[in-house]
Amino acid sequence: xxxxxxxxxxxxxxxxxxxxxxxxxxQSSRAEITPLSFENEYHFGDFHGDALEMLRRGYDFHFHYAxxxxxxxxxxxxxxxxxxxxxxxxxxxxxxxxxKDKQGGGGILCLEPYLEPGELDDLWELDGFLxxxxxxxxxxxxxxxxxxxxxxxxxxxxxxxDPDKEKDAPVPAGLNKLTDAQRALTKLYGLSxxxxxxxxRNSPPPPKRTDSDRHYATWLQHQPEATKIEWLHQLMADPRxxxxxxxxxxxxKSQTTPSWPTIRLDRTIAEIRTAAEAIQHEQNRKHAExxxxxxxxxxxxxxxxxxxxxxxxxxxxxxxxxxxxxxxALLLADLREALSSTDQSSLAEQHARKLKDKNPTLHHLTAExxxxxxxxx
Numbered sequence: 001x002x003x004x005x006x007x008x009x010x011x012x013x014x015x016x017x018x019x020x021x022x023x024x025x026x027q028s029s030r031a032e033i034t035p036l037s038f039e040n041e042y043h044f045g046d047f048h049g050d051a052l053e054m055l056r057r058g059y060d061f062h063f064h065y066a067x068x069x070x071x072x073x074x075x076x077x078x079x080x081x082x083x084x085x086x087x088x089x090x091x092x093x094x095x096x097x098x099x100k101d102k103q104g105g106g107g108i109l110c111l112e113p114y115l116e117p118g119e120l121d122d123l124w125e126l127d128g129f130l131x132x133x134x135x136x137x138x139x140x141x142x143x144x145x146x147x148x149x150x151x152x153x154x155x156x157x158x159x160x161x162d163p164d165k166e167k168d169a170p171v172p173a174g175l176n177k178l179t180d181a182q183r184a185l186t187k188l189y190g191l192s193x194x195x196x197x198x199x200x201r202n203s204p205p206p207p208k209r210t211d212s213d214r215h216y217a218t219w220l221q222h223q224p225e226a227t228k229i230e231w232l233h234q235l236m237a238d239p240r241x242x243x244x245x246x247x248x249x250x251x252x253k254s255q256t257t258p259s260w261p262t263i264r265l266d267r268t269i270a271e272i273r274t275a276a277e278a279i280q281h282e283q284n285r286k287h288a289e290x291x292x293x294x295x296x297x298x299x300x301x302x303x304x305x306x307x308x309x310x311x312x313x314x315x316x317x318x319x320x321x322x323x324x325x326x327x328x329a330l331l332l333a334d335l336r337e338a339l340s341s342t343d344q345s346s347l348a349e350q351h352a353r354k355l356k357d358k359n360p361t362l363h364h365l366t367a368e369x370x371x372x373x374x375x376x377x
Contacts, residue, residue, distance in 0.1 A: 009062050065123065089169045091152075203263065309334075
């Protein structure tokens with residue numbers, strides 16, 4: 001069986017310059033490369049490009065997926081983490097760390113929990129899945145600590161960490177109300193809804209965030225006129241100019257990111273898992289009870305008007321498909337159960353024989369009816 005890999009990059013703040021596109025094209029001879037994206041699939045071979053340098057030269061987001069256990073994210077933050085002290089408890093040296101640039105305040109957030117091949121369910125339509133993940137970058141730049149917490153939880157739950165010894169990081173506000181990008185992150189690393197619910201217990205409500213568009217307008221009004229004219233000139237002269245990134249970088253430098261509220265609960269990962277198992281058990285119980293109520297209602301309706309089910313089976317026979325034959329057998333089995341304690345208890349059996357006699361050449365229908373115990377073999 002061949003191995004499958006998906007390697008992708010996305011530019012978010014601005015298109016990659018023509019000069020840096022030449023470097024991007026040197027990283028792969030088969031990838032689809034544009035100023036906004038780099039994408040390749042591998043069924044044999046591997047990606048040998050310099051992902052870190054590609055992020056430094058214009059791309060902002062990197063996703064590497066392989067069916068043998070690789071699920072790696074790297075996110076370019078041009079001015080670094082907005083609140084390094086708040087982010088520090090979520091980071092470690094290996095699987096989740098911030099790699100600072102040699103010069104300047106920028107760097108790259110790297111996330112790669114250790115996963116065994118086949119440990120998680122396969123993902124499909126990875127380009128669309130990547131699109132769901134992209135807003136994580138803006139959330140992190142806005143000071144939202146939920147993406148970092150989820151990344152920490154994925155790493156702390158992997159096979160390289162002892163759940164009885166690994167401590168939970170500070171729980172960020174709003175963990176019980178994840179964004180779509182954050183839900184995509186939980187799916188990427190197999191973090192169940194029950195595990196998130198257990199981790200989110202006692203999580204404070206999310207803080208109210210201001211309208212970024214309004215803040216952009218206010219900030220621009222206070223910039224020197226000559227600076228704004230130069231920015232506009234660069235944008236008009238070259239649509240691929242990095243000026244948008246420069247403007248956003250200047251804007252972010254001027255902002256004081258408010259601290260995202262957190263709470264320390266001093267739990268181990270094992271304790272969170274135990275709480276998650278209890279939550280999952282309760283959810284399963286409620287789902288089973290709801291399913292039982294739905295089935296009881298369905299059987300009661302069948303018993304009240306058996307002819308409706310009989311007509312439905314006769315209509316389904318005319319469709320002449322394996323799926324409808326299976327559906328007929330299941331309907332008659334349900335009808336048999338619904339009428340089991342009535343004076344019509346043999347009605348489903350009689351109708352099954354009638355269908356067989358009327359359709360002697362429909363051998364698949366006969367097989368389905370026998371499978372439900374209606375006809376003798």
